[in-house]
Amino acid sequence: MPRPLAQKPLVYQQAHRPVAERVTDLLHRMTVEEKAGQLFHTMVMTGENGGLADDPQRAPGGATARQMVLDRHMTHFNLLGSAGAREMAEWHNRLQELAADTRLGIPVTLSTDPRHAFTDNPGTGMHAGPFSQWPETLGLAAVRDAGLVRDFADTVRREYLSVGLRVALHPQVDLATEPRWSRISGTFGEDADLTARLAAAYIEGLRGPGDELGPDSVAAMVKHFPGGGPQKDGEDPHFPYGREQVYPGGFFEHHLKPFAACIAAGATQVMPYYGMPVGTEYEEVAFGFNRGILTGLLRERLGFTGIVVADWGVLTDGNVMGEPQAARAWGVEHLTPKQRLLKALNAGVDQFGGETCYDMVVDLVRSGELAESRLDASVSLLLAEKFRLGLFDERRYVDPDVAEATVGRADFRAAGDRAQRRSLTLLTNGRAGATAPLPLTGRPRLYLDGMDAGTAAEYADVVPEPAAADFAVLRLDTPYEPRPGVFESFFRAGRLDFTQPRLDEILRLLGRVPTVVVIRLERPAIIPEISERALALLADYGADDRAVLDVLFGRFAPEGQLPFQLPRSMAEVTAGHPDQPQQSTAPVHAFGHGLRYAAPSSR
Incomplete structure (x- = not known):
């Protein structure tokens, strides 16, 4: 097992104190550089045999975990790829040990895209591998059973917890109103009410016991606000030709229903999508730079008080799978990366996915362009999440034996198999x-x-x-x-x-x-x-x-x-409207269609 955490500030030994007090105590001890590092949440990969991957040539973005933790003060990472449960747990513990040896010892928060189904897309989700295998989210929606969705999310929670994964970069609650869009398999389909009902159950299952996020919870990052479905021509805004989201049917409000349900269910993180609204009352810039969307709509109108995380790669150009990838800064391409960062922070973003440019935040604070109080507001949210998840206390490390016994457990696999059949x-x-x-x-x-x-x-x-x-x-x-x-x-x-x-x-x-x-x-x-x-x-x-x-x-x-x-x-x-559900007057098969026959053992 990992060695005990070295002596650090009192926040580490005083779990009985209110989270707000512990956050304030730690925040006052942090340098601007240490605060800036918290605003970045990028990809990382496991090394061989549960070790840290130290080869910059193999590291996503060209920086190793050691460099990002020690030099850039980062403590939030998105795990790519897969390994055995024991190896994942051992790697997680080594990463936590690395973070524990920094000046303040702030623990790492580890996130993941979905990894319990059949999708194998490095940009959206990974094949189940050692985890129990279930149908895609669409399949859960086909069963229309909130209890099944809750049980699925609870299984995800328990398997994630065992290897140290604490933030789910899901559920995806976009409405599938544009049939050509490539990301429909990750949604609950085209119906707003069904999506809202099942997404709320999903949040509850990830949260686990109790009504609030706690040490036995996995935080849900709900995406993609304000709904990624209405893509012009069905193209995806990962790519410049898919940058526009359009609402010719006047259904903008319709796409907000699942997000309102998730907020009411206790979701603590939200991800805006890459797209930019066209022909609406909002500024025609990508949602991650859009103050009217993030502050006016999400925070002020819908009452969201949690963390807003910009989708991966909106600030700087990069390289994806050996190919150059321009920043997905749709509508603000003319701005420099530093100007984009400032605009996104002013819009309401708290953290940036797929980026490591903490030095730009430091420069903005030093120059007076960004008030340190604005930086503190986002860092406070991020630290509070770590405290609530128990990462400063008993949940910092995981037990590889427990991980090996939990991931892909027989009853979890059986439940996934039954869900496949039911769907x-x-x-x-x-x-x-x-x-x-x-x-x-x-x-x-x-x-x-x-x-x-x-x-x-x-x-x-x-x-x-x-x-x-x-x-x-x-x-x-x-x-x-x-x-x-x-x-x-x-x-x-x-x-x-x-x-x-x-x-x-x-x-x-x-x-x-x-x-x-x-x-x-x-x-x-x-x-x-x-x-x-x-x-x-x-x-x-x-x-x-x-x-x-x-x-x-x-x-x-x-x-x-x-x-x-x-x-x-x-x-x-x-001829249809990308924002409008169920438009066909004579579909080959209608929404909700499904025949039945009896079977001797259907459970």
Whole structure:
């Protein structure tokens, strides 16, 4: 176990004192440089065998954890990548030991993007790896059970806590009103009321026991204020062509509902998105620089009193996956990085993701452009969060044995497996008036496309050709337009319909053998012909082959309901309003659609 914390200010030994007093005591001992370091929250990676990664060439942003803690006074980090539970816990403890040896010994707060599902995008979420695996947030929304969402978030909390992860860079409560947007799989769908109800349960599950954040909590960073869904043409503002958020349907207020619910549920951190509002009453600058949005709307009108964290990389140019990346400073590109920083602080930002430029804050204070009292206001919020999370007390270190026993625990994995099955959404099941083909019975001869033959062989006789099959099972992903950049290629955006050659290939199979189509809905796919000609159509939002086969063979009943409409054509999508939900008057399948059949053991 790590050695005890060296003797530090009394705030470390006086846990009984009110948090406000402890914050004031520590703040008065801090230099401007030490305060400035708290305003930056950037990426970090584990080293080999639980050690600190000391090679600057492999470090995100070119600075090692040692350099950021010791030289830049930073204590907030976003963990990238994955390792075994023991290695993650040991690495966390070594990072905390490093921080404990600084002058004031301020503990590290470690955050992470989602890591309990199937997404593997270094910019938005990581594959589950050693953690229990659940459907994407869309799949939780398909079940529409606040209790399930609360249980999921509680599992996330317990697994995160065991390895030292204390801030969840989620939930994502944007509304999926623009079907082409690449980040829909991380949302609860297009309905504001459903999203609000489930997001509140998510916050409660991460918080854990009690009504307030405490040592057994994981803080939630709700994103992306004031709602990232209304993207012009569905493009994402990670990239300059997606910088504009538009509201032609007049639904700006509609997108605020989930955030109001999260604030009421006790969310302590909020992240504004990269986008800039166009054609509204607000300044046409990115939300992280927008005082009307962050101070006027979020703080003054909605009453948020917590931490505002700007999304990653809004101040300085950088390098992402070997490619140059301009700062996502949409609307303020003409400003210098230091001017952007000052504008964001004046707008209401407390902390900057993906940046390490603490020296710019120091320069602004020394020059008199930034009052130290303004710096103190943000640092006080950040320190208070650390105190409430118990990081100055019993929660500074974790036990690697407990981590190894907790992450991916059998009951957590079983709960994730059940959630995958519950989320599956049966869209069609044979023709009207005919006997429903699902669930399948006996051991039929199956032809597979996109499914593991070894797994399927436990349920059926797998054959190599459609002509020899009783049925085919075809697994598909939602169509998208590949993008050229390495980082950009992870964002599946653009058209939602299959190219004609691919659609013809699919329809030929459907014409040769009765075919059950299973499509992963990362976004609202346009599949009218497939829906019409498939023997049955099943939607998933992140589910392994065994989960799918359990439902196809009736060992588990599907419970999912669509969390968005499935539009009929791209013409319908392009003519729609990006800010308005449920616009199709004749969708292929409506919001909330989902068929049922009984299964002998659906729990």
